[in-house]
Amino acid sequence: MSNPPVITVANISKAFWVHARTDATLLSRMADFFPSGAKRLHSRKIEAVHDVSLTVEKGKVLGVIGKNAAGKSTLLRLIAGILIPDEGEVSVDGKIVSLISLSVGLRPTLSICDNIYLACSLFGMPRSQIKSVYSEILDFAGITDATMYPYQLSTGMNQRLSFSIAVHTTPEILLLDEVFSAGDIGFQAKAQERMESMIKGETTVVMVSHSLERIRAMSDEVLWLDAGSVRMFGKTDDVVNAYMSYMQERPVGSIR
Amino acid sequence: MNIFQNTQLHADTALLWEITKSNFKLQNESSALGIVWYLLGPLLLFGIMLFVFSHRLGAGVENYPLYLLIGIVTWNFFSTGAGRCMTTVTGNAGIIKSIPIRIEILVIAAVIHALITHSIEIVIVLALLLWAGILPILIPLYFLVLCISFVFTLGVGFALAGIYVIFRDVQQIWSVVTRAWWFATPIFYIPTTTGLGKTLSLFNPMYYSIHLSREILIYNRVPPLSLFLNYIGMALGTLFVGYYIFRKIRPSFVALI
Numbered sequence: 001m002s003n004p005p006v007i008t009v010a011n012i013s014k015a016f017w018v019h020a021r022t023d024a025t026l027l028s029r030m031a032d033f034f035p036s037g038a039k040r041l042h043s044r045k046i047e048a049v050h051d052v053s054l055t056v057e058k059g060k061v062l063g064v065i066g067k068n069a070a071g072k073s074t075l076l077r078l079i080a081g082i083l084i085p086d087e088g089e090v091s092v093d094g095k096i097v098s099l100i101s102l103s104v105g106l107r108p109t110l111s112i113c114d115n116i117y118l119a120c121s122l123f124g125m126p127r128s129q130i131k132s133v134y135s136e137i138l139d140f141a142g143i144t145d146a147t148m149y150p151y152q153l154s155t156g157m158n159q160r161l162s163f164s165i166a167v168h169t170t171p172e173i174l175l176l177d178e179v180f181s182a183g184d185i186g187f188q189a190k191a192q193e194r195m196e197s198m199i200k201g202e203t204t205v206v207m208v209s210h211s212l213e214r215i216r217a218m219s220d221e222v223l224w225l226d227a228g229s230v231r232m233f234g235k236t237d238d239v240v241n242a243y244m245s246y247m248q249e250r251p252v253g254s255i256r
Numbered sequence: 257m258n259i260f261q262n263t264q265l266h267a268d269t270a271l272l273w274e275i276t277k278s279n280f281k282l283q284n285e286s287s288a289l290g291i292v293w294y295l296l297g298p299l300l301l302f303g304i305m306l307f308v309f310s311h312r313l314g315a316g317v318e319n320y321p322l323y324l325l326i327g328i329v330t331w332n333f334f335s336t337g338a339g340r341c342m343t344t345v346t347g348n349a350g351i352i353k354s355i356p357i358r359i360e361i362l363v364i365a366a367v368i369h370a371l372i373t374h375s376i377e378i379v380i381v382l383a384l385l386l387w388a389g390i391l392p393i394l395i396p397l398y399f400l401v402l403c404i405s406f407v408f409t410l411g412v413g414f415a416l417a418g419i420y421v422i423f424r425d426v427q428q429i430w431s432v433v434t435r436a437w438w439f440a441t442p443i444f445y446i447p448t449t450t451g452l453g454k455t456l457s458l459f460n461p462m463y464y465s466i467h468l469s470r471e472i473l474i475y476n477r478v479p480p481l482s483l484f485l486n487y488i489g490m491a492l493g494t495l496f497v498g499y500y501i502f503r504k505i506r507p508s509f510v511a512l513i
Contacts (some may be wrong), residue, residue, distance in 0.1 A: 017511070077353070080356045098355070121270050122274075122351060
């Protein structure tokens with residue numbers, strides 16, 4: 001018997017104007033009023049996600065694969081509600097925690113203790129709940145001194161802390177963008193174990209990864225995005241095998 | 257539905273508190289004098305202006321040093337609050353691009369941060385009032401003025417935060433505008449009651465903010481209701497327009513920061 005869908009994405013599209021200059025100045029804004037100026041400053045419009053539809057059932061893991069610039073992160077941001085689709089609709093039922101960047105929310109010159117409270121609040125946790133998981137977050141990340149500052153920690157330890165915060169915020173839906181590279185092999189195994197226990201506890205996961213072994217091991221279904229569109233969506237082995245064959249046929253280093 | 261809304265409100269309030277707290281801590285980070293600067297900055301400006309203007313402009317003003325100090329700290333709250341709001345969206349790009357949060361909370365936190373600083377300054381003002389033998393018995397009315405000022409600053413802050421994302425020159429333009437506005441506001445001089453000066457004051461929300469504060473705190477006079485109503489109208493209008501601008505630009509934030 002299938003579970004009810006908690007994520008429903010219906011024909012969504014999202015395009016971005018890629019500006020030749022990102023720092024909008026008075027001159028550039030004035031130039032935008034003239035057709036030739038606009039042409040010069042707006043190099044092109046990129047269709048990051050085009051007509052994508054999918055559903056994810058409660059407690060299932062959807063793996064998202066594809067080359068760089070295929071629209072994977074944009075799709076996660078659209079599901080999270082960070083971006084609003086130009087067309088189509090996204091419907092989500094449950095508390096979302098998105099781990100799209102491993103350094104998100106951490107302020108280098110704020111103590112680890114303060115960072116934990118701030119980051120958990122960003123993920124929608126009330127203070128009483130943060131207090132109850134505070135020690136677990138530190139233990140899981142392997143940090144013993146919370147009076148230290150993130151700038152005093154290595155990149156790997158910062159990533160461990162971010163991952164630990166995200167998985168302790170009791171999400172119903174977890175969106176992960178290539179986060180399993182956090183920490184050393186020991187931590188990666190611990191992170192995977194934690195993820196498996198969350199999935200058993202009915203957390204729904206959408207996971208973007210270039211690690212096909214991990215996608216194969218953890219996903220119930222896989223979505224293959226190519227240039228913003230769905231190339232294939234279905235059973236994990238079928239999609240991963242098709243993707244691998246496609247990649248082997250492509251010349252090394254080709255983007256499109 | 258109500259339970260969800262309450263939970264959301266609870267989470268938003270917690271986030272507002274944590275962001276305000278972290279902003280406050282980050283500002284004092286690596287500063288030798290830390291919180292002392294909150295007082296030292298306005299007091300130094302006050303000392304210089306008192307030295308320069310007291311003989312020429314303050315001659316006919318009762319309690320001119322307090323008159324001047326209230327003008328400075330009231331202006332500081334507005335200019336600091338609105339100025340901090342301007343860079344909130346771009347300054348929190350990492351968060352906004354990765355976590356679905358109400359971006360408005362970041363702007364509100366910036367104004368609350370300025371309000372905390374202002375509260376410390378007001379404690380100094382109150383101490384000086386008592387020292388000068390003035391008992392500010394109408395202080396509850398001052399809190400009403402402070403609430404209206406908060407709404408006005410927030411309105412300007414929302415507009416600046418949004419516009420800055422698409423138009424970075426606004427930072428330079430804003431610094432020129434505030435400089436002109438500062439001179440057009442009776443901070444260190446007495447407002448003129450006729451001609452262009454009077455007209456400028458009528459349409460200047462900062463005139464109302466400073467004038468009402470002085471009347472209540474220094475002179476223990478209940479200002480006419482019309483002054484309050486004018487200021488409330490301007491503040492609510494500014495909030496409405498400012499938030500409208502912010503909402504209009506918000507869908508482009510992630511792509512532009």
